Amino acid sequence: MEDIDIAINERCRDVLLAIIEGYFATVNPVGSKFVSENYHLNLSPASIRNIMAVLEDGGYIYQPHFSAGRIPTAKGYKFYIESLMKTEKISKKQKETIKKTFRLENRNINSILHQTSRALSDLSHYTGIVLAPETSLVSLLHIEFVKVKPNNILVIMVFKNAIVENRLIYVYKDIKQNELNRYSGKLNEIIEKRDCGIDDLRDIIESEIHDARENFYSILNDMIFNFTNNIDQNMDNCLYIGPETVLLDEPEFSNNEQIKLLVKAINDKKIIIKLLGLTKSCTTKRIFIGSDAEWSEISGLSLITAPYLSEDKALRGSIGVIGPSRMNYSQVIPIIDFIAEFLGEII
Amino acid sequence: MEDIDIAINERCRDVLLAIIEGYFATVNPVGSKFVSENYHLNLSPASIRNIMAVLEDGGYIYQPHFSAGRIPTAKGYKFYIESLMKTEKISKKQKETIKKTFRLENRNINSILHQTSRALSDLSHYTGIVLAPETSLVSLLHIEFVKVKPNNILVIMVFKNAIVENRLIYVYKDIKQNELNRYSGKLNEIIEKRDCGIDDLRDIIESEIHDARENFYSILNDMIFNFTNNIDQNMDNCLYIGPETVLLDEPEFSNNEQIKLLVKAINDKKIIIKLLGLTKSCTTKRIFIGSDAEWSEISGLSLITAPYLSEDKALRGSIGVIGPSRMNYSQVIPIIDFIAEFLGEII
DNA sequence: ATTTAGCACTTAACTGTTATGAGTGCTAAA
DNA sequence: TTTAGCACTCATAACAGTTAAGTGCTAAAT
Known part of the structure; x- marks a missing residue:
């Protein structure tokens, strides 16, 4: 299982990107022929197979079974997010829409957090979560x-x-x-x-x-x-979780046992609190990918989290989105970043 | 689909009871041979088949397919609960245990309600729910x-x-x-x-x-x-729902679509609030059986609810348990009754 | 030195056939 | 009124055969 340290050159990157994007689009293992035909890399399937073998040695992709296409691993996703992905900037207009969804007047903190989890869910189309700030340390x-x-x-x-x-x-x-x-x-x-x-x-x-x-x-x-x-x-009260049922309809959860795992993973607030708690004390966003070291319980899910911090720095919590591992990171990440910042401002 | 009005004599009752208990025990459609062999009714399978045909005309049982055994319908369950079942009384010792699980000192109402939903879940082994009382009318x-x-x-x-x-x-x-x-x-x-x-x-x-x-x-x-x-x-805050994941492992939810329906049914708080709300203004417990007129969204689940009322009559809410339709009513019902009464006393 | 075409091989998934078993309804005998 | 017997239905499992997708490797082509 140990990954071999491989040099990832330009061509490897292109193929990995093609596999990941192909997988996002089809939700099926991606084969060499598919990559060759749909991405203009000017390489034959055979060449792509060679490169795939290298990527597999490096631990970026894997095969569910011998004669199947490739699927990105947690390591592959991470590399994609850090190095390959082009983050879409959030438009001013979108920012305005987000701000409008918060009715700011006459609010207690409870409903602000509630509303945040809803906003996260609505914008990402996945399951938004908000960890309330600790109060014990506040004056x-x-x-x-x-x-x-x-x-x-x-x-x-x-x-x-x-x-x-x-x-x-x-x-x-x-x-x-x-x-x-x-x-x-x-x-x-x-x-x-x-x-x-x-x-x-x-x-x-x-x-x-x-x-x-x-x-x-x-x-x-x-x-x-x-x-x-x-x-x-x-603790129970501290976690606001958006609708988890949207995830049930994602194609990777068509299998019986997977569904149960999914529901249990989301209902097991302890683990989610742990993961969000890890982020709370960070200064920047974190991404946990299912079957990863930190979140081994379920594969197929990802959790993107970001800390928020009130202006007076007294309040410290975190927000996040749970979605399938093949979620649209380039859109979801800026949304989370923006909402985290915005939440910090208004509380 | 209209049920024929049939006279239910002693023998019909015995057979229906056998079918229901048999179904509870095996979670499989119950056939005539099974009833004849396992319940000493001194009747041959053929006779039991005749009686089954009558019960089916009356709408108390049905066949999932032609050559399968019989399963109770919602009407069958209701008849069982009202007329056939022997309610087990809750023992004094059990009552004490329940009381002990509530740590009464230094509590705010939130944690009492939380604790109630947990107690309901723990004792019934299913999913306990508590609808908080309305506060708008209180002085x-x-x-x-x-x-x-x-x-x-x-x-x-x-x-x-x-x-x-x-x-x-x-x-x-x-x-x-x-x-x-x-x-x-x-x-x-x-x-x-x-x-x-x-x-x-x-x-x-x-x-x-x-x-x-x-x-x-x-x-x-x-x-x-x-x-x-x-x-x-x-409203969201008003509902305390115990662990729903326990229901996932019940044998009737082995099928893919059933699981999704289950999770969605429990997560759709609007419907549950509606059902519990119906009970809140009642003076006695109610039972909703999945695929019933009032709860048509899902089959296989039952909801038993009971209202609670504070001593000064200012607080009015309801509690309940969601479980499979073949749950052990004779044990769960007295537990709910007792907890509803006890909750009324302590708030 | 790369790249690619060709080929043998593996596997999942689907298909059609068959056998089995559980359970029924009906009829005629007890 | 009850029951034994029988023909019938349907779900399920097992089995074999086929197809399609995709691979790894080797040898030829660039």
Whole structure:
């Protein structure tokens, strides 16, 4: 299985490009005759076969069975994307259309992310995904305690990026709303004075408000414990996935087992979160190709991801598109790049 | 296609029961010989064939092709569930286990609903779904305005059922946090005095606070417009669906097209919301069987739903389980009933 | 030194035939 | 009223044969 290191000359590149484009067009293994007839390389099938043998040694293409044509491998796709493909620039008009699809007024972050995943799906015609930014590190803007019923207090925390999180907590001693207001007032004072995240706040409280009542401590403990503890739970909410059913109709998923793998791969949010998470901390886009080292679970699918970053750099997440490996990279990649940038601007 | 009205006597019932149970066990069309040999009805295959012909005329069973055994129809399943099946009671021990799976402390409603869908999935071994209760009709408990940045105000509304909703709105005139606090203080006074939902509040404001500044009106207008306008959007969030991939491995979905239909049916949330919505306003459970009048899109699947109702009757939603039509109704139904009741208690 | 034509070979996919087995409906006997 | 017997239908699997696509290799041509 180890690829032989081969020198890829001009002719090799041409043939590889022809195979990849031919495969994109027909979704069938591409043979030497087909390349010779449809791409004006001025080479006979026999010559092309020779070159194909070289490309196969190099690990760029493979044969599904002995007497079949060739199909690009993950390595082949990567080479294509990096070196062979001509990226189409996204037109100004298209940019305007994208911007229009976001109704910007009166939005909470939830619906922006939702809308982003839809925009990605609509424009790429594949499945758009959006990983929400982490909130745990963002500074707090406002805290509110609301007594819902005896012993039940709703803790609402507003972060500087307008994200609102809330938890209902149970306290053993009943506390009046008035008293709760005093607590929250005190905390908001602290927050206003200095920039602090949820963990910082806890430290500050411990070191500064020694005279606080016990209640106060227990509420805060519960609150923070709960927040940090529920992150894992919230992971589900953090992922916005567009319609996966469009992928089902792609010709490579005509086989029974392939379909099941596809559905399972997309429903296995853990893996997708892992892959998108890898991108989140990058500065540039990444491409995962099915059966690749990083995404070995399924072949035939590709995931293109790009990070986004809010202007104040407090918010960091990533977006992506899942499609068949033979998707139209030259169109999809600029769309993702643009939407990632645009999303960074508006959040 | 019209079913002939037939009298179902004791023997018919026995044979139908045998066919249904046989089909559940083997997932294959059930023939007369099989029934005769495996169920001690003391009848020869030939007699059973005669009875089968009657059941087929009545529309309770059908043949996939001429020389095949019989499979229950939707009508057959319904008759089985209503008249033939012995419902297993859920044991006290099982009840305890269910209760334990809910960690009750420090929860927001989101995670409770999430957990419910998981519990449904785990216990039934199929796909659990939960439709969140409508919030638009619930009374308000608390309102808060937080200035996020110039011209951007975050509106947070807490309802009496501890549900928190928030929207970021844009206002043309910049308002200081102090002034916002005065506004929210005023609104909270009103809310405290009388029970009112979001629409009521608007009416009260219009008729009572004539001296309010223009800003105040415009904020409120935006806020309420946005809330009522975004309900449709939020529908997506309202549905919690358990793992659908478990259904893929059921033997009836071995065929290519069937799998696609299955995935599409489950991903088409509109239909599921419609079906669950039908149940929400009912007082008792309902069962939808695939290819039925109400759920014609897919055959082979069944949806069992039950409404839940909070103690104060303010919250009304529904839960359900999607599984193959030959699922173990006698076990799944009591589980759903119990969880629906339990969920009503804890929210 | 390349390139290519020619040829033998491999494989998947399709075709047609046949056999098998499961299950039926009907009729006549018990 | 029940059942044994029989002719019939249809799906499925197995088998052999054919076709078409595509390959690798070698020897001839450029």
